[in-house]
Amino acid sequence: MKPFIQPPVVTPKGEQFLSVSFGDSADAERLDSWNDARSPTDMVNSRDSIEFASLAGKRWRYYAGRAENVGSIDELVLRSAKGHDELGFLLVAKLPGSNDIIGMAWCRRTWCNHLVLDFLASHPLYDKSSGYRRIGASMLLALGHITRCTKIPLIWGEATLASAGFYKAAALQENKRKVQDHFFIRGRNLANLQRDATPFVVTKQ
Secondary structure, three states: OOOOEOOEEEEOOEEEEOEEEEOOHHHHHHHHHHHHOOOOOOHHHHHHHHHHHHHHHHHHHHHHHOOOEOOOHHHHHHHHHOOOOOEEEEEEEEOOOOOOEEEEEEEEEOOOOOEEEEEEEEOOOOOHHHOOEOHHHHHHHHHHHHHHHHOOOEEEEEOOOOOHHHHHHOOOOHHHOOOOOEEEEEHHHHHHHHHHHHHHEOOOO
């Protein structure tokens, strides 16, 4: 799949630009390989990342089996305009010249045109101790662009104990209230996310 946004991330080699695209069946299968890698310094996030990747792959296969998955922004816009169907999609992030998935998100467009972020995770071996940063933030920029294209007014999701700090640091909670087991991105916060994503959107040729 072609990337639709290429946001910057910090790597041991300096700043690079991730290629974020909609995932396909091969990508859903590749997520199972995360089970073979565990961070030596962050076992909690490592465990969650492996679990989320496995669940995202299963969700993709389930939705694909029911023809309720989408593989591009254009398809999401088209199918959303036709009714109130729930639609699922997988986003995958890869470094230049590599087919390895280092970040992923599984999302659903609900019947009332909201976006549910079920799972967001970076690969266990691409964590801060390895010199990588902003993978999760880059995935959020991708969601910001998607919501702008689809006129989705709200992103909501569940935060784990380990991820609550990430969502708080991203300044996504209204008035910067404490993030507990859920979060909402809407209004000014969503507009800021959409604005921040714009410079990194891949323009069509």
